[in-house]
Amino acid sequence: MESFYATRTDEMLRAHGLSRTQGRIALLKLLASQKAPVSSAFLLRKLGTSWDETTLYRALNTFVTYGILAQFDFGHGHAHYEIAHDKPHHHHAVCESCGHIEDIPAHDSPQLTASALKAARGFKRFTRHSLEFYGLCTKCT
Amino acid sequence: MESFYATRTDEMLRAHGLSRTQGRIALLKLLASQKAPVSSAFLLRKLGTSWDETTLYRALNTFVTYGILAQFDFGHGHAHYEIAHDKPHHHHAVCESCGHIEDIPAHDSPQLTASALKAARGFKRFTRHSLEFYGLCTKCT
DNA sequence: GTAATATTTGCAAGTAACTTGCGTTTATTA
């Protein structure tokens, strides 16, 4: 019987008609096991030296395009990625000293977007938003 | 009598003991006249060809370090900058088609940060947050 | 105002994070 991650990752690829290669499946499994967004350098380290950097970037970009992954920028000079497929909307906390990142379940009231929309003259609706909190984590305080 | 921008920009530099060079003053005046964050390419274009790219980046970095400027990333592959000195906290709306950026006066309740902090296990306080709304502007709809 | 000192600037070279081209391999479809 297949593992939880195996079936889920398989489904992510199948849902968009993407080839289910060994590499892509391993990458999605690794991403699915993370608690917060990770960098391409982290992924490359975990996947092992056999992995090619270009292939990784190409897979990540494809997955972002199809909405399987979400991509974030926390001002570290490189992107972070996390599974978006079937994951509820949420925000992030980022430590400005050690770079530690934590998921925060979304506590948005619909008012948050509504009142922003009222204030934004040139916009009639928003499709998404991103909210990041910065500070020092307990280890770095 | 000096203009509004001239005295304000002068004060920004003076407050941090930074040299008030012609270039820096021109840069801050230009930034002070913008309604939303702008890219380094935009600044370079507006300042004219006489300006050196390295000097611009160095000035921008210095100003960000001292809190005179705030730096943002909207996923365009380059940073955006705006005056932070004496400017109240606010958020941004970004058009995913044309890149148009708009300031949104902050409508945060203190609860926004409070409830995020409660949910973030590894953090005792946040020093700042950034909230961006993405969608299509009225021109692009 | 002028000289001494500290800061900033401009140019050339360098770096990090990606991207592109193209021939080979692997997966999907018939």
Place this chain on the structure above:
DNA sequence: TAATAAACGCAAGTTACTTGCAAATATTAC
């Protein structure tokens, strides 16, 4: 199982930004 389409791996390229260092400019001390 063969034909077709997609993904991979390597080398080379691009972009946004950084660093080193000598020359120019600004600040401070007299």
